Amino acid sequence: MGWNIVIADDEEPAREELIYLLESHAEVDKVTAASGGMDAIKKVKELAPDVLFLDMDMPDLNGLQVAEIVGEINPQVKIVFSTAYDQYAVHAFKLRAFHYMLKPYDEEDIVMVFRELRKIQPRSGAAPASGSHIPSVKTSVKLALELDEGIIYVSPKDIIYISKEVKHVQVHLYDKAYIVSYTLSELEHKLEPYGFFRCHKSYLVNLASISEMKTWVNGAYNLLMEDAGRCTIPVSRNYVKMLRLKLEI
Structure with missing residues (x-):
């Protein structure tokens, strides 16, 4: 129902x-x-x-x-x-x-x-829980990124954040980024069980890679990430409460 x-x-x-x-x-x-x-x-x-x-x-x-x-x-x-x-x-x-x-x-x-x-509580017509088919030993699972030169396998813990820029989705590691064929929604589905959170319509972040949350304007925040460039990621106002619940003890 x-x-x-x-x-x-x-x-x-x-x-x-x-x-x-x-x-x-x-x-x-x-x-x-x-x-x-x-x-x-x-x-x-x-x-x-x-x-x-x-x-x-x-x-x-x-x-x-x-x-x-x-x-x-x-x-x-x-x-x-x-x-x-x-x-x-x-x-x-x-x-x-x-x-x-x-x-x-x-x-x-x-x-x-x-x-x-x-x-x-899942209801009829709802999509299956995102972690329902994830293997129990999650640390051994890697995300396959198909590139022109072949496929590389990336551990979720090594991904700092994922962004959608114009028509391209990029997976950002500590000091490099890869353009991938996945949509942001597909990656959100795959990575949610590994501690990733959709904080903005264009960004998916690894909760373990957030070092600071700074106030911005009109109730919004920016996240300071732990990549080489110390990237700043926006957080939509409607996601702030849920993000804090997931981040804080």
């Missing part, structure tokens, strides 16, 4: 955009729209959704107020806050927010939400 989702937003264009993005995912069974805070509470009572996409700025009740009430009605509902502003982020996570998205919506943000949902 797929995910049962309610979205609450008083702006019809934003609702329609989010409905479109959500219904494009095979693991979604049902999407129900609410036009405001009170309507969202009513639909949570009636439908007991798995996930509530909740806009912060609504005229009757704001997202934080709705979240408090929903937490009492059905604490199992995963709440994904959405807003055009990021000043609510701290309050949102205090109210056990499952995720936080900034408008305008981005397909990558939706992908990130479903990736985390699948870790909790």
